[in-house]
Amino acid sequence: MTRTALVAGLAWQDYRADWRLSACAVLALVAVIAPLLVLFGLKFGLVSSLTERLERDPTVREIIPLGGGRFSAAFIAGLGQREDVAFALPRTRQIAATADLSASAQGPVVNVEMLPTADGDPLLGNLPAPAGLAAMLLSQTAAEKLGVRAGDWLQVSFGRQVAGRLESRQTQIQVQAVLPLEAFERDALFAPLGLLEAAEDYRDGRGVPVLGWVGEPAGTAAQRVYPGFRLYARGLTDVEPLRRYFVERNLLVATQAQAIAQVQSLSRNLAIVFWVIATLALGGAFAAIFAGALAAVERKRRELSVLRLLGLGTAALLLFVVLQALYSGLLAALLSGVLYSLAEWGLNRLFVQAAGEYASHLLLPHYLLALFTVLVVCALAAALGGWRVARIEASEGIRDV
Structure with missing residues (x-):
């Protein structure tokens, strides 16, 4: 058996023999660790749920141009090539982007707005974009009013x-396909841009050869000017830079940057509160372990002198004291983890209604970080408090024999 293993075994046997004081040390640490886990779990769970809620809602990442703009197809295509843009597509005049839908001659007629769509549209989710002018996606409200479903004409x-x-x-x-209600809540159809351009050309008196509608000759694609676009940022953090990009070019846009900033500010403020409380609590725990190590050295002075008499050096005696503090820290961390798990279950049962969201939540790396922090604090405090073992002489053990 190595000397380290021998010291570890002796420290554990002494720790078990002095179980009342050991239990007090463990409970004192639990009183610090468990509330910190609950506090951090609330911070992480709340902010994570709010952030995930924003990320799941594509409209939060939408950049909406305001006023009548004049954008070329090349300009909007250039926006779509930016790394911070997930989707960009031209949009025709809103007054021309409407249509009347009916399932039969005797059925109801529903007036809907038309939105251009293509591959990568965040509102479509996993649904494929319609291909050609003879296919579209319908919002759920419009489908319910018309009494139709996917595959109907x-x-x-x-x-x-x-x-x-x-x-x-x-x-x-x-x-x-029919879009779910959470994707779009108004009466609308999603179709390729070509259908919206055809409707706008027809209403402007121009011909639409692809649909067989006669009229004045249509201009080329390069000549077409769009009053707006549909644009979605790639991530929540990209919304504010995109807003500034348009502001610098004197383009007025509407974004959800304020809502995103509020969640980010909440995360920062909760982090500050947590770390202030954690610092004070860990400082108190450090002081308690330090004082406990000093008291343990004085209380076990005779036993430690006997160990020195048996050949253990100062490093081994210090390891003896540190290991007992680590035993307390390990048991306290495990017990705190169990208590937090119960608290997490109760808090989530009480305050969470939506699936996939949490009032309190911790990941495995958080538990491991907490365990590492507790053990480091215990080891440092015990090492500083146990330095008095260096003053213990072997002769003290001989005198007591």
Whole structure:
């Protein structure tokens, strides 16, 4: 048996023999560690749930241009190439981006707004974007009013007024999928940009050859100017830089930057509060362990002198004291983890209603960090408090024999 193993065994046997004082040391540490775990669990769980809620909602990352802009397709395509942009697509005039939907001649007619979409649209989630002008995605509210589902065909009508006369054109489009209510809550259809451009051209009196609608010759794609766009930042932290990017170019946009900043500010403030409390609590624990080590050296002076008489040096005696503090720290950390788990279960049962969210939550790395911190504090405090073993002489053990 190595000397280290021998010292560890002796320290454990003495720790067990003096179980009343050992239990007091463990409970004193639990009184510090368990509340800190609950406090950090509340901080991490609350901020994580709020952040995940924002990340799950694509509209939080949306950048909405305000006022009538004049954007070229090349400019919007350039926005889509930025690393902080997840999705960018031109948008036609809002007054022209409407359509009347009906499932049959006798069925109800629902007026919906049209939104351009393509691959990568955050609102679509895992649903594929419609391909071609004969496919679309429908919002759940519109599908419920029309009584249709994925795979059904709808008649889409576009109306206009020319010289006081009301005119309209129709086309048949298949419902490729129905978006869930949380993705979009208004009556809308999501279609390729080409369909919205066709509706705008028709209402402007231009022809749409692809649908067989006659009119004035349409301009080229390079000549088309869009009044707005649909743009989504790649992450929450990209919203504010994008807002500043547009402000620097005198483009007024609406964002959810304030809501994101509030969550980030809450995270910072809670972190400051936690670390202030943790510093004070760990400082108190350090002082308690330090005083306990001093008292233990004085109380076990005879036993330690006997160990020195048997050949153990100052380092081994100091290890004896430190190991007992580590035993207390390890047991306290395990007991605190159990108590926190019970508190976490109770808090989440009381305060959480949405699935996947937490009022209090810790990950395995948090437990390991807490254990490491406790053991380091215990070892340092015991080592500083146990330095008095260096003054213990072997002769003290001989005199007491």
